[in-house]
Amino acid sequence: MAAMVPVRHPPALGGDRRDKTCPATRIRRFHSTTQWYDRFMTAPSPAPKTASAPALNPVSWGWKALGDVLDGPFRALQGHIGANRMAYIFLVPNLLVFSLFSFWPMILNFYIAFTGGQSVLLAERPFVGLSNFRELLDCPSYLDPRTCPVAGFSFWTGLWNTLFFAVVQVPIMIVVALVTAVVLNRDIRARGFWRAVFFYPVMLSPVVIAVIWDWILKRRGILNALLDDGTTAWNAFVGGNWFPFVGGFVIGALLHAIAVRGLKAAGLKVTSAQIAGVGIAAALAILLVLSPGFRASLTLADYRPINWLIDTRSGWPMFWVIFVYTWGHLGFYMLILLAGLQAIPKDLYEAAEMDGTSKSRAFWRITLPLLMPTMIVVLVLSLIRAFQVFDEVYVLTGGGPGQATKMIIQHVYESAFIGDAKRYGIAAASSVLVAGLLLILTLGQLAATRKKAGG
Amino acid sequence: MITTTDITGFLGARRGRGGLHWTDWLSYCYLAIGVMLVLLPIFWMFMSSIKSPRALVENDPRLLPYEQVTTPVRDGQRQLSVFVLTRPDGSKADVAFVGPRGANARVYELGKPGEIIEVPRTALARKDVISPRWENYTDPTIGSTQSRTFNFLRYFWNSIFVTVVATLMTLLVNAMAAFALSKYKFRGRDAIVLIIVATLLIPPTVILVPLFMTVSSLGMLNSLWGVIIPAVATPTGVFLLRQYMLTIPDELLEAARMDGASEWKIFWRIMLPLSMPALSVLAILSVMWRWNDFMWPLIVLTRSEVFTLQLGLSTFKGELNDNMHYLLAMTVLTLMPVTLVFVFLQKHITTGIANAGLK
Structure with missing residues (x-):
């Protein structure tokens, strides 16, 4: 039996001494964990013979049994190499996978970037020097990818699209996520429900998200139908009998409110006679406004369905790519920002209230500065992710129409894995360039956080 | 005051x-x-x-799954659409639409197929009934047409397999590493921690080609293992678990050693149960990553027998076909598992991710 193998113990294991809790807390924690100790250190008891025996949790029994089975070889190993070296044994599976599928590919990437041919076998790939990079970077003008060689065209189109995507998408998403988080951080009913719903799209797969929105954005999809109905309904309203009353009331009330505010702001003491006068003036204005010319100008042209994802002459495909991506990822950043907001001590706001600070001032002077560290995390995470956008866009538009929404990672993917010519060298060289770009971004973030933490 | x-x-x-x-x-x-x-x-x-293929082709914008009533022609297999005819005197009758003639339509009243009459088309209105079409769901899963259109069950099983196996392996492999890196002192430990944390900065998308070559040289192309194994050792996982394990007091481990427990037993019986909160966060993250994973399976899996659900869906969407009703139904089925998990574990997921995201 495995238990016969003597187990060597070191006198005291180092462990990590970075636990900064005070001794009392550690002891308390220790005691609260002893029940775990009892539960999991005792040997698995044999299965109960009668059904009436005290309930035995099959999960915990199976857990113990599995641990005991695996214990045999590990105990034998420990007998040979000693307890402290078992650390290496625990590390081996992780490091093996890590080095094989992370480190080795990283190094390999550089090598592949300098080779050509279409073989996946390294030995059959001829060394071509800088030719891959030359094909990517040898452009008269980077701003106009059409001047580049074929590979360079694809690369620079993807890069500019990705840059545009990231520069537009990230600020929009952060602002919307921040607003949502601030609203959810208010004293609000059913906060858990709202938070869950906003987070829900994060759980969905990019493919599902793309199918859903593709279905909505088709030329004869629901969005075009709704817009068409909306236009018709609005025109019917504008041309209808009720418009003079409803429109007149709304415009009159607005004019009245603005006029009274203006009088007050000008420092005048507003009497009821003046209010009535303003009211009459507003009513007269309405009569003017409601003339046939005004109504005609409010009438919309008949709605013509837009091919949201395929229209080549407009920016709509890019707009929807940004929208759908933001729709799918907003909840994650909202959640992180909300956690950051909740970590701001409440007494700061109470103190500000005591001083009579206005709420907007409290937001700019307390909330935002204290949220900065979280904001930087969010900014960097979202930037890095935006640079690697692929799944949603690839399924939604496939990079089209033409090359309008083709992102840099799609360029890498298509160079290597699509079509007859598998240009692994070009893909690897592009990856190296993208990695460099991402590294700059990340280092910039680290520097920013350092500065923040230091100052 | x-x-x-x-x-x-x-x-x-x-x-x-x-x-x-x-x-x-x-x-x-x-x-x-x-x-x-x-x-x-x-x-x-x-x-x-849950709409009929016909309603989908017609892009019926109504919310409910309406379907036009049809009536069989007496002699053949053909179905005629049924309309409601409003006569000049205001009375209404159900009629079967035979064919157009100019601005008029040739119809007959239901039950009187012999008497074909001509009415203006403006007097006709579709006769619709609400009929949800559950066959959209049953056909590709348990129906007879499943092999032909969309092998849902096969993709579903592949996805489940990848998700479950990968999550279990992720938990075990990373927990072991985190245990070694948090509770032992050995040479090179800090260097290993640093390297692992540094890989957090290397996005997997920039090593696609060499990773593909490695996986291919190991013979794991078109195998689910080629999807599972490369991402088993995640720096996020090691980092998350190690941070948590650092807070577990060493006294507990030493007490177990006094009792003669082996290092493995300490790991299995003390560290793992005590790290449950961190493990469950990692489990949730891993399930989400694996179930929704698209890019890496897209590269590794090219034969449709090994497709995951996400691959199956995207391929199905890419094909120009008139099976939109199946695609929509299968998309709903694909989002169902994560939705159910989310509904039941919503609190755990949101708090877990909020804490993990802050790092």
């Missing part, structure tokens, strides 16, 4: 303290619009998925 009423007024009265402040109204409006933006597309998806 500031009184309580002043402060309440300043904050905006809330929660039964004399009604809602206008900023509260604004907040609730914002939230309501946001919730509609999130839920309506999914709801519309679901409602579309």
Whole structure:
């Protein structure tokens, strides 16, 4: 039996001494964990013979049994190499996978970037020097990818699209996520429900998200139908009998409110006679406004369905790519920002209230500065992710129409894995360039956080 | 002097303290619009998925799954559409539409197929009934057409296999590493931690080609293991678990050693149960990553027998076909598992991710 193998113990294991809790807390924690100790250190008891025996949790029994089975070889190993070296044994599976599928590919990437041919076998790939990079970077003008060689065209189109995507998408998403988080951080009913719903799209797969929105954005999809109905309904309203009353009331009330505010702001003491006068003036204005010319100008042209994802002459495909991506990822950043907001001590706001600070001032002077560290995390995470956008866009538009929404990672993917010519060298060289770009971004973030933490 | 009423007024009265402040109204409006933006597309998806292929082709914008009533022609297999005819005198009758003639339509009243009459087309209105078409769901899964159109069960099984196996392996491999890196002192430990944390900065998308070559040289192309194994050792996992294990007191381990427990037993019986909170966060993250993973499976798996659900769906969407009704239904089925998990574990997931995301 495995238990016969003597187990060597070191006198005291180092462990990590970075636990900064005070001794009392550690002891308390220790005691609260002893029940775990009892539960999991005792040997698995044999299965109960009668059904009436005290309930035995099959999960915990199976857990113990599995641990005991695996214990045999590990105990034998420990007998040979000693307890402290078992650390290496625990590390081996992780490091093996890590080095094989992370480190080795990283190094390999550089090598592949300098080779050509279409073989996946390294030995059959001829060394071509800088030719891959030359094909990517040898452009008269980077701003106009059409001047580049074929590979360079694809690369620079993807890069500019990705840059545009990231520069537009990230600020929009952060602002919307921040607003949502601030609203959810208010004293609000059913906060858990709202938070869950906003987070829900994060759980969905990019493919599902793309199918859903593709279905909505088709030329004869629901969005075009709704817009068409909306236009018709609005025109019917504008041309209808009720418009003079409803429109007149709304415009009159607005004019009245603005006029009274203006009088007050000008420092005048507003009497009821003046209010009535303003009211009459507003009513007269309405009569003017409601003339046939005004109504005609409010009438919309008949709605013509837009091919949201395929229209080549407009920016709509890019707009929807940004929208759908933001729709799918907003909840994650909202959640992180909300956690950051909740970590701001409440007494700061109470103190500000005591001083009579206005709420907007409290937001700019307390909330935002204290949220900065979280904001930087969010900014960097979202930037890095935006640079690697692929799944949603690839399924939604496939990079089209033409090359309008083709992102840099799609360029890498298509160079290597699509079509007859598998240009692994070009893909690897592009990856190296993208990695460099991402590294700059990340280092910039680290520097920013350092500065923040230091100052 | 500031009184309580002043402060309440300043904050905006809330929660039964004399009604809602206008900023509260604004907040609730914002939230309501946001919730509609999130839920309506999914709801519309679901409602579309139970419509008939014909309603989908016609792009019927109505929410409910209406279907036009049809009536069989006496002699043949053909079905005629049924309309409601409004006669000049205002009376109505159900008629079967035979064919057009100019601006008129040739119809006959139901039950009187012999008497074909000509009526203006403007007097006809479709006769619709609500009939959800559940065959969209059953056909590709348990129906007879499953092998032909969309091998849902096969993709579903592949996805389940990848998700479950990968998550279990992720938990075990990373927990072992985290244990070694948090509870032992050995040479090179800090260097290993540093390297692992540094790989957090290397996005997997920039090593696609060499990773593909490695996996291919190991013979794992078109195998689910080629999807599972490369991402088993995640720096996030090691980092998350190690941070948690550092807080578990060493005294506990030493007590176990006194009792003669082996290192493995200490790991299995003490560290793993005590790290449950961190392990469950990692498990949730891993399930989400694996179930929704698209890019790496897209590269490794090219034969449709090994497709995961996401690959199957995207391929199915890419094909120009008239099976939109199946695609929509299968999309709903694909989002169902994560939705159910989310509904039941919503609190754990949101708090777990909020904590992990902050790193």
